[in-house]
Amino acid sequence: MTPGTEENPLRVAIVGSGPAGFYAAEQLLRADGVVAEVDVYDRLPTPFGLVRAGVAPDHPKLKSVIRVYEKTAAREGFRFFGGIEVGTHVTPAELAQRYHAVIYTYGTATDRQLGIPGEDLPGSHAATEFVAWYNGHPDFADARFDLSCERAVVIGNGNVAADVTRMLALPHEELAATDAADHAIEALRQSSIREIVVLGRRGPAQAAFTNPEVRELGEMTIADVIVDPAEVELDDASREFLASGAADPTNRRNVEILTEFARRKPQGKERRIVLRFRRSPVEIQGDGRVERIVVARNELYRDDEGNVRARDTGERETIECGLVLRSIGYRGVGIDGLPFDERRGVIPNEAGRVLDPGSGEPVPGVYAAGWIKRGPSGVIGTNKKDAQETVDSLLADLAAGRLPADADDPESVERFLSERQPSLVSYAGWEAIDAAERSRGEPQGRPRVKFVRVDEMVEVARSGAPA
Numbered sequence: 001m002t003p004g005t006e007e008n009p010l011r012v013a014i015v016g017s018g019p020a021g022f023y024a025a026e027q028l029l030r031a032d033g034v035v036a037e038v039d040v041y042d043r044l045p046t047p048f049g050l051v052r053a054g055v056a057p058d059h060p061k062l063k064s065v066i067r068v069y070e071k072t073a074a075r076e077g078f079r080f081f082g083g084i085e086v087g088t089h090v091t092p093a094e095l096a097q098r099y100h101a102v103i104y105t106y107g108t109a110t111d112r113q114l115g116i117p118g119e120d121l122p123g124s125h126a127a128t129e130f131v132a133w134y135n136g137h138p139d140f141a142d143a144r145f146d147l148s149c150e151r152a153v154v155i156g157n158g159n160v161a162a163d164v165t166r167m168l169a170l171p172h173e174e175l176a177a178t179d180a181a182d183h184a185i186e187a188l189r190q191s192s193i194r195e196i197v198v199l200g201r202r203g204p205a206q207a208a209f210t211n212p213e214v215r216e217l218g219e220m221t222i223a224d225v226i227v228d229p230a231e232v233e234l235d236d237a238s239r240e241f242l243a244s245g246a247a248d249p250t251n252r253r254n255v256e257i258l259t260e261f262a263r264r265k266p267q268g269k270e271r272r273i274v275l276r277f278r279r280s281p282v283e284i285q286g287d288g289r290v291e292r293i294v295v296a297r298n299e300l301y302r303d304d305e306g307n308v309r310a311r312d313t314g315e316r317e318t319i320e321c322g323l324v325l326r327s328i329g330y331r332g333v334g335i336d337g338l339p340f341d342e343r344r345g346v347i348p349n350e351a352g353r354v355l356d357p358g359s360g361e362p363v364p365g366v367y368a369a370g371w372i373k374r375g376p377s378g379v380i381g382t383n384k385k386d387a388q389e390t391v392d393s394l395l396a397d398l399a400a401g402r403l404p405a406d407a408d409d410p411e412s413v414e415r416f417l418s419e420r421q422p423s424l425v426s427y428a429g430w431e432a433i434d435a436a437e438r439s440r441g442e443p444q445g446r447p448r449v450k451f452v453r454v455d456e457m458v459e460v461a462r463s464g465a466p467a
């Protein structure tokens with residue numbers, strides 16, 4: 001009998017409880033004419049992916065999207081299994097056996113490497129690690145960042161680079177009012193960093209910042225923004241790019257904002273954010289730790305397809321610094337037993353249907369959505385449309401009889417998971433963690449004080465969740 005009825009609901013596992021996972025769950029649970037049951041898995045006891053562990057603490061409004069996900073979690077047919085890492089506690093094959101379909105939405109966890117000498121010196125970190133640390137991700141609870149130097153260099157011109165720059169430039173009082181991890185608030189309070197230099201490989205017209213993020217860098221309470229007028233002056237390639245259809249309003253507005261920054265006189269604030277353009281790191285140097293970074297000056301040109309590219313002029317500059325944060329893009333990692341495109345760092349797929357690398361054909365009942373499907377781009381809302389495409393493919397396959405016919409009943413799946421992971425956290429368990437975090441935050445006027453250790457979270461989930 002085709003699944004999707006009251007007697008035989010469509011049973012779907014979703015691996016990863018970030019935006020893509022929650023949007024896919026909502027779309028399945030609301031699908032017309034189909035009765036679905038959805039189990040959302042996460043390796044952490046806490047849901048919401050990068051909305052909890054990525055979005056900057058000083059942008060609390062963006063986290064209000066969680067209320068939408070809470071409504072999904074309240075729907076009949078929704079279950080959360082926190083603490084299950086697919087690839088560790090269960091394999092993709094074991095999931096495939098137990099569900100009619102599995103959607104992988106596990107995001108892209110690691111930063112791209114620069115591939116330059118000195119990249120691994122102590123004091124040089126992926127921005128991902130710094131972000132995860134200040135947001136209280138349990139994997140980074142014991143990470144250490146040496147903030148005793150006066151200058152940090154941030155490599156990259158995207159919104160994550162803007163986030164980490166702001167975090168280094170926020171006054172203590174502003175940071176202390178957020179849900180940033182306590183260990184980060186304390187470490188940043190003692191920070192000696194006075195200057196944050198942000199390096200962009202190309203020019204202001206090609207920076208990947210969105211307009212509000214770049215504007216915000218010029219509105220910091222205790223930091224001046226410094227831009228050298230010569231570096232925002234447009235070269236021929238950028239002028240042609242801006243005049244062409246390839247540029248969008250964001251590019252043009254960024255140039256205006258950055259040009260206005262270049263006209264400003266520094267107000268002598270205690271910290272400085274220095275935005276540099278057409279600069280690429282070529283080596284990180286130091287005796288046992290980061291002491292300086294060697295930077296190449298680039299010139300820009302348009303290639304045969306009209307894309308603006310950077311070319312090393314051979315000119316070098318050395319910037320003394322004690323901390324380097326690399327933010328040149330995130331990259332997914334594969335899970336054993338699941339197709340993976342190592343070159344692009346994503347799961348190969350067509351409209352969300354995971355493709356067998358050997359045959360190029362869809363693997364029946366296996367799908368992907370979100371960053372692990374399309375790579376790390378777009379805002380939170382982009383994942384909604386992206387998940388919809390995947391769910392549409394899944395429902396079309398259901399209608400065409402292309403899904404595996406059998407699935408286990410919900411109770412036996414839960415028994416199987418509890419054997420594999422005795423510290424399984426249910427949605428009620430997460431609600432207990434959530435309530436405890438909020439009440440810890442209340443006396444301090446903060447949205448929450450996060451638990452940063454898995455065993456603490458599991459304990460709170462156990463004591464607070466109704467049996």
Ligand code: FAD
Nearest residue numbers: 016018019020042043049050054086106107370371379380
């Ligand atoms: P994720 O949100 O990464 O969720 C993936 C989930 O899968 C995680 O919960 C993870 O724990 C889980 N997981 C991973 N591996 C496994 C496994 N093996 N088994 C089980 N579970 C697993 N967008 C905005 O609109 N505004 C912002 O301000 C903003 N700020 C950002 C700041 C940073 C630092 C970053 C990196 C991104 C930011 N984004 C922002 C983008 C936004 O966070 C992403 O678009 C979105 O989170 C991607 O959703 P996702 O569901 O694909 O992945």
